[in-house]
Amino acid sequence: xxxxxxxxxxxxxxxxxxxxxxxxxxxxxxxxxxxxxxxxxxxxxxxxxxxxxxxxxxxxxxxxxxxxxxxxxxxxxxxxxxxxxxxxxxxxxxxxxxxxxxxxxxxxxxxxxxxxxxxxxxxxxxxxxxxxxxxxxxxxxxxxxxxxxxxxxxxxxxxxxxxxxxxxxxxxxxxxxxxxxxxxxxxxxxxxxxxxxxxxxxxxxxxxxxxxxxxxxxxxxxxxxxxxxxxxxxxxxxxxxxxxxxxxxxxxxxxxxxxxxxxxxxxxxxxxxxxxxxxxxxxxxxxxxxxxxxxxxxxxxxxxxxxxxxxxxxxxxxxxxxxxxx
Amino acid sequence: xxxxxxxxxxxxxxxxxxxxxxxxxxxxxxxxxxxxxxxxxxxxxxxxxxxxxxxxxxxxxxxxxxxxxxxxxxxxxxxxxxxxxxxxxxxxxxxxxxxxxxxxxxxxxxxxxxxxxxxxxxxxxxxxxxxxxxxxxxxxxxxxxxxxxxxxxxxxxxxxxxxxxxxxxxxxxxxxxxxxxxxxxxxxxxxxxxxxxxxxxxxxxxxxxxxxxxxxxxxxxxxxxxxxxxxxxxxxxxxxxxxxxxxxxxxxxxxxxxxxxxxxxxxxxxxxxxxxxxxxxxxxxxxxxxxxxxxxxxxxxxxxxxxxxxxxxxxxxxxxxxxxxxxxxxxxxxxxxxxxxxxxxxxxxxxxxxxxxxxxxxxxxxxxxxxxxxxxxxxxxxxxxxxxxxxxxxxxxxxxxxxxxxxxxxxxxxxxxxxxxxxxxxxxxxxxxxxxxxxxxxxxxxxxxxxxxxxxxxxxxxxxxxxxxxxxxxxx
Numbered sequence: 001x002x003x004x005x006x007x008x009x010x011x012x013x014x015x016x017x018x019x020x021x022x023x024x025x026x027x028x029x030x031x032x033x034x035x036x037x038x039x040x041x042x043x044x045x046x047x048x049x050x051x052x053x054x055x056x057x058x059x060x061x062x063x064x065x066x067x068x069x070x071x072x073x074x075x076x077x078x079x080x081x082x083x084x085x086x087x088x089x090x091x092x093x094x095x096x097x098x099x100x101x102x103x104x105x106x107x108x109x110x111x112x113x114x115x116x117x118x119x120x121x122x123x124x125x126x127x128x129x130x131x132x133x134x135x136x137x138x139x140x141x142x143x144x145x146x147x148x149x150x151x152x153x154x155x156x157x158x159x160x161x162x163x164x165x166x167x168x169x170x171x172x173x174x175x176x177x178x179x180x181x182x183x184x185x186x187x188x189x190x191x192x193x194x195x196x197x198x199x200x201x202x203x204x205x206x207x208x209x210x211x212x213x214x215x216x217x218x219x220x221x222x223x224x225x226x227x228x229x230x231x232x233x234x235x236x237x238x239x240x241x242x243x244x245x246x247x248x249x250x251x252x253x254x255x256x257x258x259x260x261x262x263x264x265x266x267x268x269x270x271x272x273x274x275x276x277x278x279x280x281x282x283x284x285x286x287x288x289x290x291x292x293x294x295x296x297x298x299x300x301x302x303x304x305x306x307x308x309x310x311x312x313x314x315x316x317x318x319x320x321x322x323x324x325x326x
Numbered sequence: 327x328x329x330x331x332x333x334x335x336x337x338x339x340x341x342x343x344x345x346x347x348x349x350x351x352x353x354x355x356x357x358x359x360x361x362x363x364x365x366x367x368x369x370x371x372x373x374x375x376x377x378x379x380x381x382x383x384x385x386x387x388x389x390x391x392x393x394x395x396x397x398x399x400x401x402x403x404x405x406x407x408x409x410x411x412x413x414x415x416x417x418x419x420x421x422x423x424x425x426x427x428x429x430x431x432x433x434x435x436x437x438x439x440x441x442x443x444x445x446x447x448x449x450x451x452x453x454x455x456x457x458x459x460x461x462x463x464x465x466x467x468x469x470x471x472x473x474x475x476x477x478x479x480x481x482x483x484x485x486x487x488x489x490x491x492x493x494x495x496x497x498x499x500x501x502x503x504x505x506x507x508x509x510x511x512x513x514x515x516x517x518x519x520x521x522x523x524x525x526x527x528x529x530x531x532x533x534x535x536x537x538x539x540x541x542x543x544x545x546x547x548x549x550x551x552x553x554x555x556x557x558x559x560x561x562x563x564x565x566x567x568x569x570x571x572x573x574x575x576x577x578x579x580x581x582x583x584x585x586x587x588x589x590x591x592x593x594x595x596x597x598x599x600x601x602x603x604x605x606x607x608x609x610x611x612x613x614x615x616x617x618x619x620x621x622x623x624x625x626x627x628x629x630x631x632x633x634x635x636x637x638x639x640x641x642x643x644x645x646x647x648x649x650x651x652x653x654x655x656x657x658x659x660x661x662x663x664x665x666x667x668x669x670x671x672x673x674x675x676x677x678x679x680x681x682x683x684x685x686x687x688x689x690x691x692x693x694x695x696x697x698x699x700x701x702x703x704x705x706x707x708x709x710x711x712x713x714x715x716x717x718x719x720x721x722x723x724x725x726x727x728x729x730x731x732x733x734x735x736x737x738x739x740x741x742x743x744x745x746x747x748x749x750x751x752x753x754x755x756x757x758x759x760x761x762x763x764x765x766x767x768x769x770x771x772x773x774x775x776x777x778x779x780x781x782x783x784x785x786x787x788x789x790x791x792x793x794x795x796x797x798x799x800x801x802x
Contacts, residue, residue: 039605086788092605093546093746097738098787101780104735114771237731241612248609295624302617309610310597 006274008147013266015145020161021047021223022265026246026258027168028215033244034252034322035176036208037188039096042083043216043243045103048235049076050217051224052110052119058128060118065131069221076217079106080210088205100237111232124231132157132225154226161222165259168215173255175211184208185253185322245305251318260316265301272297415493416461416486417452420445422474422500431469434486436461444469458488465498474500511768513645518764524652525721526740526760527659529733531714533740533752534666535707541683541747542703543594544604548611550711551734552618557582557712558719558729559626561633571634579712586708589614590701615731623727630724633716637723655717662713663753666706670749679703683747736763736776739783745796754794759783 013019025043032040053072057063063071079102087098110119119125138152150158175181186194187201195201224230242265250261276293279285288296314320416434420427426449433442434453437460441453455461464483467476476482477499488494536550560581564574593614597607638650648656670676681689682699690696711730718733719725740759744751759779766778786793 039608086784090787090791093608094742094787094791096546096608097735097742098784101735101739101783105777105780108774108777112771112773114774238616241616244609244612291628292624295620298620299617299624302613302615302620305613305616306593306610307613309606309613310600310602313606 002278006271006278009274010267010270011146012148013270014263015148015158015162016266017157017161017222017226019262019266020158020165021219022243022246022262023165023219023259024168024222025216025219026243026250026262027165027172027255028212028219029243029247030252030254030258031172031175031208031212031215034247034254034257035181035188036184036205037092038088038205038209038212039092040099040209040212041096041237041240042099042101042103043212044235044237044239045099045106046076046079046213046216047220047223047239048103048106048110048232049079049213050220051230051235052125052220053217054221055125055128055224055230056118058131059125065135068128068131072217072221073214076213077210080213081206084206084209088202088209100240103235103240104237107232107235119232122232124229126229128230129225129228132160157222157226164218164222168218169255169259172215176255180204180207241305242301245301245308248305248308248313248315251315253319253322254315254317257315257317264316269297269301272300413454414456414458414488415452415454416463416496417450417493418463418496418498420449420451420465420498420500422471425449427471427474427500429469429471431466433464433466434461435464436485458494460485460487461494462486463496470500476500514768515765516646517648518768519761520646520648520656521652522761522764523757524648524656524659524760525764526757527663528655528714528717528721529737529740529760530663530753530756531659531717532711532733533737533744533756534663534749535710535714536737537741537744537747537749537752538679538683538703539707540741541749542679542686542700543598545594545611546604546608548608548734549589549615549618550707550737551730551732552615552622553582553585553708553711554715554718554730554733554737555619555622555727556585556730557715558633558725559622559715559727560712561716561719562626562631562725565634574634575716578716579709582712582715583705583709585712586704586706587701589708590704594704595697595700619727619731626725626727628727630726632724633719636720651720651723655720658713659717662710666710667750667753675699675702736779739779742783743786743793745793748793748795751793751795 025047028046029040029043032038032043050072053075054068057068057071058065083099083102087095090098109115110124111122112119113121115121133153133156136152136156138155140152142149142151143155144150145155145158176184183194183199183204186197186199187204191201194204220235223234246261246265247258248261249264250257250259252258273294276285276288276296277290280288280290280293285293308315313323418432420430426445426447428445428447428449430445430451431442432445432451432453433440434455435441437455437457439456439461441455443451443453445451462483463486465476467482470476480499482498484496486494486496532550532554535553536547539545539547539550557578560578561571561574564577565571569577593610594607597610602610636651640647640649641653668676670680678689678694678699679702681692681694682696686696689699715730718729722729736759737756740756741752742755743758744753744755759782762782763775763779767775770778
C-alpha cells in the first residue's frame with residue numbers, strides 16, 4: 001500500500017474538474033435550497049441540459065464554443081422556467097417530487113433510441129471538446145501543481161473550471177448580500193410575510209430557480225469536458241443526491257460551503273478508495289472484492305447524508321439559524 | 327408486456343438466465359443440465375414453429391419475442407451462397423413470423439466492393455468481402471414475400487462494421503406488415519390495457535403503503551423504492567437456499583414488514599421524538615435510500631437474476647393474451663388491496679389509522695395510541711411494498727438492485743395523481759399510471775413509456791394539485 005500515492009490521488013481530487021463541477025452544481029443548489037428554500041431534486045436534470053445543450057450544438061450544428069455555451073445556458077433557463085411555472089406554487093414535498101420527475105424525463109428523452117441521431121441514446125455523445133482545447137494558451141508540456149504532474153490539456157480545464165467556480169461564488173455572494181438576496185432569504189423564512197410586504201414571491205422564486213439552474217448548466221459542461229463524452233447514465237437521480245450531500249457537508253446557506261463540501265466529498269471518496277483497494281491488495285481485507293469496496297464507499301455516502309442531516313444539518317461552515325427548515 | 331425494440335438482447339436476456347436460475351434452484355446437478363437443455367430446446371422449438379400448438383405451452387417471454395422471432399441463432403450455414411474465396415464475410419438470417427424467408431435479395435457495398443446474394447430457403451445469406459471494414463447492407467424490400475415487411479425502426483440500408491472477427495452478422499427484424507397491423511389495433515389496445523391494469527395494481531400495492539406512511543407521519547419516503555427491491559431480493563435469496571417459491575415469497579413479505587418495523591423503531595420514531603422537520607426527514611430518507619440500495623448491491627451484485635417460475639404460459643381470452651404470472655399478479659394485488667380497504671374502513675385499527683392520518687393530535691387526545699398506529703402502518707407499508715416488489719420482479723421480469731428505484735417515481739406519480747395521503751386515491755392513481763404507461767407504448771417508443779406518466783403527474787399538479795381524491799387545501 002503506497003500512502004504517498006493515495007495522498008497524491010486525494011490531492012488530485014481536490015482540484016479536479018469533476019470537483020469543480022460538483023461545487024458549481026452544489027452552489028446552484030445552495031441558491032435554490034439554502035437561500036430560497038426551494039427543494040430542487042432535479043439538479044442532475046439541469047446539468048444534463050447544460051451538457052447536452054453544449055454537446056449537441058457543437059456536434060449537430062457545428063456551433064463555435066461561445067455559441068454552444070450560450071445555447072447550453074439558454075436551454076437551462078428555458079428548462080427552469082418550464083419547470084418553475086407548474087411547481088413553484090407547490091409545497092416543498094410536491095416540488096421535490098416534480099423536480100426529480102422532470103430530471104428523469106430529461107434523462108429518458110436523451111436515452112431514447114428514437115433520438116439516437118441527435119443524442120446518441122444510451123451511448124451518449126463524444127468528441128465535442130475540440131473547440132475548447134483549441135483555445136488552450138498553455139504550450140505543450142508537463143506542468144506540476146504541488147506533487148501532481150499534468151498535461152497542458154488537464155491544466156487548461158482545471159484553470160477554466162476553477163476560475164468559473166470563483167466567479168460564480170463571487171456572483172452568488174454579491175447577489176445574496178444585495179436587497180434581492182435579502183428578499184430571497186425572507187421567502188425562505190416566511191413566504192407569507194414577504195408577500196405581505198408586497199413582493200412578488202413567485203417571481204423571486206423563479207429568478208432563484210433560473211440562477212441556480214444556470215450554475216447547474218455550467219457544472220454540466222465542466223463535468224463533461226474532461227471526459228470528452230456525455231452519457232445519460234451519469235445524470236441519474238444519484239447525482240442530485242450526491243450534490244445534496246456536498247451541499248449539506250459544507251453548509252447550505254453559505255457561498256463557500258458547497259465548494260468545500262464538494263472538495264471534502266471527493267477527497268474522502270478518493271482516500272477511502274485508495275485505502276480500501278490498498279488493504280485488499282496487501283491482503284489486510286479479504287472479505288471484500290474491489291467492486292464491493294466501491295459500493296461500500298457509496299453506502300458510506302448514504303449513511304453520511306443521514307447522519308449529517310440528523311446531527312449537523314448546518315454543515316461545516318453553516319449557521320444553524322440559517323437553515324431552510326425550522 | 328415487454329418492449330420489442332431490441333429484440334436480440336431481449337431474447338437473450340429473458341430466455342437464457344431464466345432457464346439457468348430456475349433449474350439451479352429446483353433440481354440437483356445432473357438433472358439440472360438435462361432440464362436446462364430440455365427447456366432451451368422447448369424455447370427454440372416454440373420460436374421456430376412460431377405457432378402456439380395445443381399441447382406445448384410456450385413461455386411468456388418467448389411469446390413476446392415471437393413477432394421478432396428471426397433472432398434465433400442461425401441454422402447451420404448452408405452452402406447456397408459461396409463465400410467467393412474471401413475469408414471475411416457479412417452474413418445473417420432472415421426469418422419472419424411464419425418461418426425463414428428465402429429468395430430475398432441482399433446487397434453489400436463498401437470499400438470499393440459490391441456484392442449481391444439471395445437468401446437460401448432456410449433464410450441464411452452471406453456475402454464474402456475482400457477486407458474487414460465498414461460496409462453498407464441493403465435488403466431489397468421488393469423481393470420480400472407478400473405480407474412481410476421490415477419492422478418499424480429497422481434501418482435499411484444499414485452499416486455493418488467488422489469487430490475483429492472474420493464474420494460480421496446483421497439481423498433484419500420483420501413485422502407483420504401494414505395489412506395486419508390495422509386490424510390488430512384494438513387487440514393491441516386490449517392487451518396493453520390488461521397488462522397496464524396488472525402493472526398499475528402492483529404499483530398500487532407500493533403506493534398504498536407510501537400513501538399511508540405519508541398520511542400518518544407526513545414523511546415523503548424516498549427509501550420506499552428500496553423496500554420494494556428488498557421484497558424481490560429476499561424472495562430470490564430464500565429461493566436460492568432451497569425453499570419452495572411460495573414459502574420464499576411469504577417469508578420475503580414478512581421480511582419486508584420487519585424492515586418497515588426496524589426502520590420505524592430505529593430511525594423514524596427517534597427522529598419524530600426529536601421533532602425533526604419534514605424536509606430534513608425527506609433528506610434523511612434519501613440518505614437511507616442510497617445506503618440501502620448500495621447495501622443490496624453489495625450483497626446481491628449488479629446482475630439481473632430471475633425468480634423461480636418467472637417464465638409462465640400465456641393464456642388467451644379471445645384475442646387478448648396475458649401471461650399466467652401477470653394474471654396471478656393481478657388477482658393477488660386486487661385481493662390484497664381490497665383486504666387493505668376492508669381493514670381501513672371496517673376495523674377499529676383501520677379507523678384509528680384514518681383518524682391519525684386526519685389529525686394526529688386530535689387522535690391522540692381521543693385515546694388512540696398514535697405511535698402504535700404508526701408502527702402498524704410502517705409494518706403494513708413494508709409488507710405491501712415487498713409484495714409489490716415481488717410482483718414487479720415477475721412483471722419485468724427479473725430482480726436487480728435498482729428495480730425499486732426504477733418505479734419509485736411511478737409510485738410517487740400514482741400517489742400524487744390520487745392525492746397525497748389518500749389510500750383509495752393512491753389505488754386509482756396507480757392504476758391510471760399503469761394503464762397510461764402500457765397504453766402509451768402503442769404510440770410512444772417503449773423506452774419513453776415512463777415519460778408520459780411523469781408528464782401527466784406534472785400536468786395534474788398544474789391543474790388539480792390536490793389530486794383526484796385529495797381534499798382541496800392550500801399546498802403551495
